[in-house]
Structures are given as C-alpha cells and as structure tokens.
Amino acid sequence: MNRLKQTCVWPVTGMFLLGAITLATEPARAADSDAAKVARGKYLVTTSACNDCHTPWHVGPAGPEPDMSRMLSGHPESLVINQPATLPAGPWTLAAAPTNTAWSGAWGVSFTANLTPDAETGLGKWTQATFMQAIRTGRHMGRGRQILPPMPIAMYRNFTDEDFGAIFAYLRSIPPIKNRVPEPLPPGATAAAVEK
C-alpha cells in the first residue's frame, strides 16, 4: 500500500511542481519575448532609415544630424510651410526642408508623420493592424489618402507580419511627443487654396 501511495503521490507532486515552475517562469519568458521583439523593432527602424525623415534634423557640433530629442516625432508643427518649393533651373525634381521632414515635388508637399505613441498627434490610438495596413496599402491609416513620396512604400510593404509587429512594438515603447503634423499640400497650392 505504501509503495502504491508513493507511486501515485510522486508523479502528482511532480506535476504540481512542474506547473508551479512553469507558471512562475511564464511572465519572465513573456517579458523576455517582449524585450526581444522591441529590440528587433529598434534594429529594423534604425537600419531602415526611419529616423532619416521622421526625426527632424538640426545642425549639431559635427554638422547636420537627427535631433534625437525629437525622435520620430515627424515634421515639426512650428515649421510652417504654406506652398510648394520653386525649383531652380536644371534637372531638379524635389526639394527638402532643412529638417528633412517636408518634401516638395510633383505631388505637392508631404510632411513626415509623428510615429511616437502620443495619443492625440502620434500613433497612440493605432493598432498593429492599422499600422501594417497603412504600409501594405500605401494609404494613411490603411484606408485614407495616399501616403506620398518620398516614403518608400514599395519597399517597406515587403516587411513580414513579424517585422511589422516588432516595429510597432518598438514605436509603442519610445517617448510620446506631442507634435501635430500638418496635412499635405497639393501641387501648386497655397495653404488657403487647400481648403477646397
């Protein structure tokens, strides 16, 4: 009988212990997984040149560089642009603002988006699905107006679902910055004419 008890009790005890260990380590594993996902997202963002246009540039001690105190906050609302650039004679097709966040070309003027998790002016209310749809469809919020050049939609739409998940996780982890990016301007328009 004792032997029978031992035979039954030890496996049951072992299962409980295993379960307890699993439960205890699950949050740690999830945290590790989240951290790895964010790290992967950071790698993709920083190697895919997102900061080149979505972080305003300034002139630092070593010359022009992204102003990381405004990391990924898009075109600064304080830099008001009312009309497209007038290009000089020659083979020129586009012009960029000194911040590298506003671009004037045949499409009008485009302003880079605020990618920080600010709820009112950034991606704070976006879901990962919305983010993925926006890049895959080339439409603002995945179903609005066309996303304009120079955003390399044709390249970025090739990210995998996992890539998009990692990028979005990283973008949710960075500091929110309140900065309302203006609407794009159509070709030849002035701000007043854009109303219609």
Add this chain to the structure above:
Amino acid sequence: MSSPALYLTHLIAAVAALAWGVGVHADPLPKHLRDTGLDESRNLSFSPQYPLWSDGAHKRRWIYLPPGTAIDASRPDAWEFPPGTRLWKEFSLTGPVETRFIERLPDGTWRYAAYVWNEERTDATLAPSEGIAALPTHDGYSIPSESDCRACHESAAVPVLGFSALQLSSDRDSLAPHADALTDIDLGGLVARGLIKNLPPGSTRPRIDASWQIERASLGYLHGNCGHCHNETDTRVPVDLTLAQSVIAGSAGSDRVLRSLLNVRSRFLARVSSRNPQKQMPPLGTRHIDVEALALLERWISEKSSTTEESKP
C-alpha cells in the same frame, strides 16, 4: 519504380495536396462575371435604404445564399453570413460599367473582385487586383484595387455593408439621399422566408432614433457612407469619430454620433465638401461632391449647433 521511391512519391504528393488545401482559395476567381453565379432571375435583389454615394452611378445589387443556409442575426449589428455567400453590385452610368463581387470562402475569409463590362455590354471580365486607375471609355472612372475593397469592407464589424438590419428595415426613410425603391425583399420578408435566423423578436423594423426627419436622414447617410470606417469596432480607423448606427435597443446612436461630430463639425464639413484627394471624405470611390447630401448635412449640423449653443447655460 522501387517501393521506397514509390513511397517517397506518394509522400510528396500528399504533402503538396495538403499544402494546396490549407489556407489557399479553393478556386481562382472566374475570369468572366457570368461564371461567378450571378443570375438576375434567381438571385435575390436588394436595395439598402442608405446607399453609398458613387458619383451618381445607378446601382443594382444581388445576394446568393447556399441552399439550406441562413444568415445568423444573433449579433444584430454584425450578421454572420454562411460560407458560400456571394454578393454582386453593378455600377451603371449610361450602361453597366463594372460589377463588384464579394464571396465568403469555406475558411470564413472573404474575397473581393471587380468585373469590367465591355463597350458592347455583352461581357464583363475580371479586373486586375491592383485595380484600374482610369477607364479610358468612361471619363476616368476608376476600378478599385482589392486592397481598396478591403480598406472599406474590412473596417466594419462585418464586411457586408449594404445588407444589414438597418439597411433592409421595413421602415424605410423617405428622405434618404439617392435611395432606390425597395426591390425583392426587406428584413421582414427575409425572416419570413427563413433566410435570417435568430433576429431578436420584434426587430424587423429598426429605425434610427432621431428627433426629426432631417436628423434621421443625416444620421442614415453618415451610417451608409462613413460608418464602415468610423465605428466602434476593433478594426475602425484610429479617429475619435463614431458615425455608425446601432440597431441594438438603447444604444443611443444619435447622441453618440452627435457628441463626436459636433466637436469637429467645421473640419468634417470641409472634408465632405472637398475632392482634393489628400483631404476628401470619403477618401475612396468618389471624385464628385454629393451636393444633395452635403446640403442635408449642412442644414442638420447648422440647426443642431445652434440648438446646442442655445442650450448652454
């Protein structure tokens, strides 16, 4: 062939068959509309009371449900359509230009296509999935891409937008802009024929809760033209603007819409009255302002705004 080689061949064939059958559409989309199963004499035609503005195009619509199946209306705002459901919508100017087609597949997903009519109006062929930016025969009329179809249809609680309790209500809105006459069937008729099951009792005549006719028609127009993106589902656009109506009793749809709309009324009207592609609303499927609806909305918002101002202490 030696038996190990034969075994390997069978194994490869089995794996290939499995791969083909999992997550892959059973059949490619037919090249011709006539092969999609559209039969005007046998499919049910229907007309939503709050149709989408399509630059004045005349539209006809049909639905097919597989024999012995029915739509589950347990969730009144998000009907469950059986696999095999098919819907068609024909767009006509001086004659048919395109017919759009959506179908629910056995795995529960939906697929979308557009068929373009030839000039003789004898045949409609499958458009490329990337759409057609401008049809030379119809003054720049554009055919939507598959992703454009998904953009609107999959932002809503269910991808079928014009075939719902409110859209098919037997209590039709006489002021609804551009509404066609009732066709084969309404909500009550569908229930009577057993094509809809689990509809809450006594709910075949849902009606928007509004204090006057202009308000009812305005809210209905917003529901039919904007509510598929501006709603309260998890798939909505990330904007604080709810323009969809609910047929669930006590959901106070009009109050909810008003609260979110009045906060942004000037920007809202500017977008509705614009056809600048970077600014216009809706962003897809229209190049011309809906003048009739704009007048309706301006009147309603103007009167509602003044009432709201007057009621402030």
